[in-house]
Amino acid sequence: MSLKYGVLGLLKEEPLHGYEVKNRFESMLGGTWEVNIGQIYTTLQRLERDGLVRPVGSRGDRGKQQYKLSPEGQTALDQWLAQPDSGPQQLHEDIYVKLLLATRIANGDLQPMLARQKRAYLQRLRDLNRLEEKARRDGRIDLARLVRGALLHTEADLKWMDELSSERFGAVEDKTV
Amino acid sequence: MDGRTLFRAIRGGGGQNGLSELIRLTDVTKVYQGGITGALNGLSVTVEKGEFTAIMGPSGSGKSTMLNLVAGLDRPTSGNVVVGDTDLGKLGEAGLARFRRDHIGFVFQFFYLLPNLTALENVLIPAQLKGNIVPGRARELLDQLGIKEIADKYPARLSGGQQQRIAIARALINNPTLLLADEPTGALDTHAGEQVMELLGQLHRDGQTILLVTHDAKLATRHAARVLSVMDGKIVDDARLESPERAPSDVIRVRGEEASR
Numbered sequence: 001m002s003l004k005y006g007v008l009g010l011l012k013e014e015p016l017h018g019y020e021v022k023n024r025f026e027s028m029l030g031g032t033w034e035v036n037i038g039q040i041y042t043t044l045q046r047l048e049r050d051g052l053v054r055p056v057g058s059r060g061d062r063g064k065q066q067y068k069l070s071p072e073g074q075t076a077l078d079q080w081l082a083q084p085d086s087g088p089q090q091l092h093e094d095i096y097v098k099l100l101l102a103t104r105i106a107n108g109d110l111q112p113m114l115a116r117q118k119r120a121y122l123q124r125l126r127d128l129n130r131l132e133e134k135a136r137r138d139g140r141i142d143l144a145r146l147v148r149g150a151l152l153h154t155e156a157d158l159k160w161m162d163e164l165s166s167e168r169f170g171a172v173e174d175k176t177v
Numbered sequence: 178m179d180g181r182t183l184f185r186a187i188r189g190g191g192g193q194n195g196l197s198e199l200i201r202l203t204d205v206t207k208v209y210q211g212g213i214t215g216a217l218n219g220l221s222v223t224v225e226k227g228e229f230t231a232i233m234g235p236s237g238s239g240k241s242t243m244l245n246l247v248a249g250l251d252r253p254t255s256g257n258v259v260v261g262d263t264d265l266g267k268l269g270e271a272g273l274a275r276f277r278r279d280h281i282g283f284v285f286q287f288f289y290l291l292p293n294l295t296a297l298e299n300v301l302i303p304a305q306l307k308g309n310i311v312p313g314r315a316r317e318l319l320d321q322l323g324i325k326e327i328a329d330k331y332p333a334r335l336s337g338g339q340q341q342r343i344a345i346a347r348a349l350i351n352n353p354t355l356l357l358a359d360e361p362t363g364a365l366d367t368h369a370g371e372q373v374m375e376l377l378g379q380l381h382r383d384g385q386t387i388l389l390v391t392h393d394a395k396l397a398t399r400h401a402a403r404v405l406s407v408m409d410g411k412i413v414d415d416a417r418l419e420s421p422e423r424a425p426s427d428v429i430r431v432r433g434e435e436a437s438r
Contacts, residue, residue: 122394
């Protein structure tokens with residue numbers, strides 16, 4: 001849902017039309033979240049339908065319509081900002097499903113699979129480090145902070161692989177059915 | 178030709194594919210009396226000149242043992258350790274001491290500076306052992322490491338990061354062939370640790386061969402392009418990492434719902 005609130009946040013700064021919202025949103029996220037213009041238009045239309053944004057003036061050249069934040073939109077934005085992120089942890093752990101399946105199918109030593117995954121995480125750490133350095137060189141401290149979070153997450157993934165390796169995951173008798 | 182220029186020459190003559198071998202461990206075992214912690218169990222690896230290699234693994238896996246054997250601080254139970262042209266197994270105690278003095282710089286987690294000597298005097302200890310006192314070179318190193326203003330201060334009055342930099346200068350004073358670092362950031366806060374690693378990265382870019390034992394995968398992968406994973410006294414993985422330019426979205430993506438309802 002954060003695209004919706006991202007749009008509301010950008011419109012709090014000043015009225016914008018769709019392409020400006022897209023460009024500013026992508027720039028704010030430092031290229032880590034690419035949105036297509038269709039998503040932006042759909043989002044703006046829904047926000048207008050719900051009374052959270054209002055069109056400004058009439059359509060300009062090539063039919064561009066600017067929007068501004070409404071008082072209701074301001075309230076919705078403030079409420080969202082005040083809420084902590086909660087709910088279930090979002091995991092996208094293909095590797096865990098692979099390990100579970102490989103345990104059933106191969107019923108053997110999963111060390112090579114863990115080692116390959118570990119190597120991929122090491123490479124990701126290196127890529128993230130380079131991205132963080134670049135962000136700092138470019139003066140994008142905000143992006144560097146995001147990358148820092150990703151570094152810490154990847155470090156945790158790596159530790160997880162180490163734990164699984166040291167408990168000889170898959171080689172022990174398994175209680176799964 | 179000073180050591181630094183020499184390193185550049187070695188590196189320039191080598192190139193990415195033409196690096197020459199500096200360390201060779203062949204089927205090395207190390208058995209400790211009364212326990213298996215840190216034992217090595219048939220470990221073989223080679224390291225090339227100019228490489229920055231990180232060694233990672235759980236506590237007691239043999240990482241530090243490996244470093245100590247390469248440094249000539251300890252001897253293997255069996256197997257061979259060769260550094261440059263020197264087969265360490267063929268050296269007696271005096272020969273090993275000379276080898277360490279002339280070829281090895283060692284940085285430890287807890288600095289081991291002598292409290293009754295100033296920073297500069299600490300840096301000069303290995304040079305004095307070599308009979309080659311070079312205060313100019315020591316000051317130059319302190320300057321390079323960003324701590325020239327503390328040359329005449331005593332360790333107790335300095336921060337951990339400053340003390341570790343003195344230890345690095347001490348390790349470099351004799352222009353070692355090889356810089357070994359065993360958890361050099363382990364006793365430092367995040368910021369000081371990053372600074373120390375940045376210095377090691379700079380030394381590597383200047384051509385220094387570095388072997389680093391660390392628990393910190395974030396810092397290791399920032400500077401080392403090779404990561405050896407050690408477990409139960411063996412190398413279980415040897416990862417050579419790439420450094421291509423990647424677009425931000427190829428490295429990290431912030432997820433969100435596709436569109437709001």
